[in-house]
Amino acid sequence: xxSTVDSTRVREHSEENEPLFEEKLDRLAKMVxxxxxxxxxxxxxxxxxxxxxxxxxxxxxxxxxxxxQLEALGPLRSVEDESELRKLKEEAAxxxxxxxxxxxxxxxxxxxxxxxxxxxxxLGLAHYVIxxxxxxxxxxxxxxxxxxxxxxxxxxxVERCTxxxxxxxxxxxxxxxxxxxxDHKVGTCARCGSAPPAHYTGTPGNLKMQNGxxxxxxxxxxxxxxxxxxxxxxxGELLDEVDWTEADTHCRRADLCIxxxxxMSLRHITHFPFLxxxxxxxxxxxxxxxxxxxxxxxxxxxxxxxxxxxxxxxxIDPIPPWRPRDALPLDRLPAYVHPYYKMKAQLLEQMALLxxxxxxxxxxxQEQQQQEEEGEKEVVGRGYQPMx
Numbered sequence: 210x211x212s213t214v215d216s217t218r219v220r221e222h223s224e225e226n227e228p229l230f231e232e233k234l235d236r237l238a239k240m241v242x243x244x245x246x247x248x249x250x251x252x253x254x255x256x257x258x259x260x261x262x263x264x265x266x267x268x269x270x271x272x273x274x275x276x277x278q279l280e281a282l283g284p285l286r287s288v289e290d291e292s293e294l295r296k297l298k299e300e301a302a303x304x305x306x307x308x309x310x311x312x313x314x315x316x317x318x319x320x321x322x323x324x325x326x327x328x329x330x331x332l333g334l335a336h337y338v339i340x341x342x343x344x345x346x347x348x349x350x351x352x353x354x355x356x357x358x359x360x361x362x363x364x365x366x367v368e369r370c371t372x373x374x375x376x377x378x379x380x381x382x383x384x385x386x387x388x389x390x391x392d393h394k395v396g397t398c399a400r401c402g403s404a405p406p407a408h409y410t411g412t413p414g415n416l417k418m419q420n421g422x423x424x425x426x427x428x429x430x431x432x433x434x435x436x437x438x439x440x441x442x443x444x445g446e447l448l449d450e451v452d453w454t455e456a457d458t459h460c461r462r463a464d465l466c467i468x469x470x471x472x473m474s475l476r477h478i479t480h481f482p483f484l485x486x487x488x489x490x491x492x493x494x495x496x497x498x499x500x501x502x503x504x505x506x507x508x509x510x511x512x513x514x515x516x517x518x519x520x521x522x523x524x525i526d527p528i529p530p531w532r533p534r535d536a537l538p539l540d541r542l543p544a545y546v547h548p549y550y551k552m553k554a555q556l557l558e559q560m561a562l563l564x565x566x567x568x569x570x571x572x573x574x575q576e577q578q579q580q581e582e583e584g585e586k587e588v589v590g591r592g593y594q595p596m597x
Contacts, residue, residue, distance in 0.1 A: 224493065225507050233506050234513070237467075237489060238520035240504065244465035247335040250482045253342060254470020254492060255322045255510045260312035261344050314343065314365055315382060315553040318560075319350040319528050322469065325514035327351050328526040337459040339481065341471065343441060351529045354378070359455040361448060361478060363440030366533060368395045372403035372434045374451060380536035381546050381554040384439040391418060391446060392427035393438035396543065405436040421447035448478070460484035467491065470510045473498045527571065530564035531557075 225233065241247060253261070279286060279294040286294065319327070327350040329335035338347055339359045345366045352358040354376060360367070365384070368377040375398070377383075383395055392411055397404040406425040414426060421431030428438045430446045442448055456478070460466060466485035473479045473496040482488050483501060490502040491513050499505055506513055518525055537543075539558065542551055 224509075230506070230508060231516075233504060234516040234520055236504055237506070237513070237517055240465055240487065240489065241329070241334060241517065241521065246463045247329070247465045247467065248459050248463040248485060249326050249335065249338045250460075250466055250468045250471070251326075251338065251340045251342065252469070252471025255320065255340075256317060256342055256344055256346055257470070258320045258322075258509070258511050259317040259344075259346060261314055261317050261342075261346075313553065314345070315550065316556065317344050317346055319346050320511055321525055322510040322514045323347060323350040324525045324528060325518050328518070328523060330357055331526065332523070334521070336463075339456045339459065341475070341478070348378070348533075349528070349531045351526075351531070355455065359452055359459070360440065361452050361456055362442040365441075367440045368437045369440050369449070370398040370401060370403055370437050371428065371432055372398060373401040375400050377437065377535040378533040380533045380557050381542055382550040384441055385545055386547050389413065389427060390443055391423070391429060393430060393441065394428040394435070395437040395439055398437050403434060403436050409435070456481050457484065465489070468502075469513070472496050527567065528564060530561045530568060532561050
């Protein structure tokens, strides 16, 4: 998938001055209150504070990929290429010094941004989330796929049947290791029995992918009736029709779409937010669509969502326990799952137990507080003597 970003675009991170930022947060809160159907369209920027690397910041995957591409040109690099390569390397070096320790996607936990969106959905003040992130964090924030959440580029925990379209929500990283980049085969569907065809090889041979399909030699993003697949969307691949339709449907229904944490550089999907009546864009870096939106906030996501919730007078929900719907017992994970990801599945189970214990502690505290308040009211009621 070729980049459509102008190589000379401004990459500097900029933030609003405080008075202007506060004013824009006031406007955003007013827009959310007035909206009848709010959709969030999110990118890697909502997960950077969770320790997951983004794609287009100085440390992002896209930036690293671009550096490699320019280096590979060697003596064929133009003066402009040399200038861009030097600038990218300088920015990456500066960012590396300041970077937080990165975490594996499997370890990443919901940020204030994830939980603010989940809270707004629970309260009916927002209605749907569309994300381009594979990290599964919105699931950990309590959102239900398809009902509340569309993962346009897939999810590391999802195994989808190519026949019955059922999504198996697993407790492990489902993608097969060491497979062809465009092969998404996982296995046989436990619900309908769909399996890879007899002529599956896992290699393209002399075939070329046609409209997301490999005709059974491999399992593409749009191949049908060939068992289960992972839902990862790699560069150059078509989105699954299920996810495309969901994004289109909810954006068309929305009177407000809030874009958060994306550079809007993947132009095959950036039209979705603008199907809504009004659009807000939250991102630290410039995007090609800054001039199209009703409100533009130049900031990181967490301060924006924390400020929004404060203005709405709402507390952000605590992170809930997450137990994947189709989790397998740890001793029954598929043989192909790497020991590293088996260990991550065990940590996921431990995290669920921790979250459940935290939830139980909060429940007991609330119950105790309620009892104390009722006791105080009873004492006051008994002690009150009207004047005669």
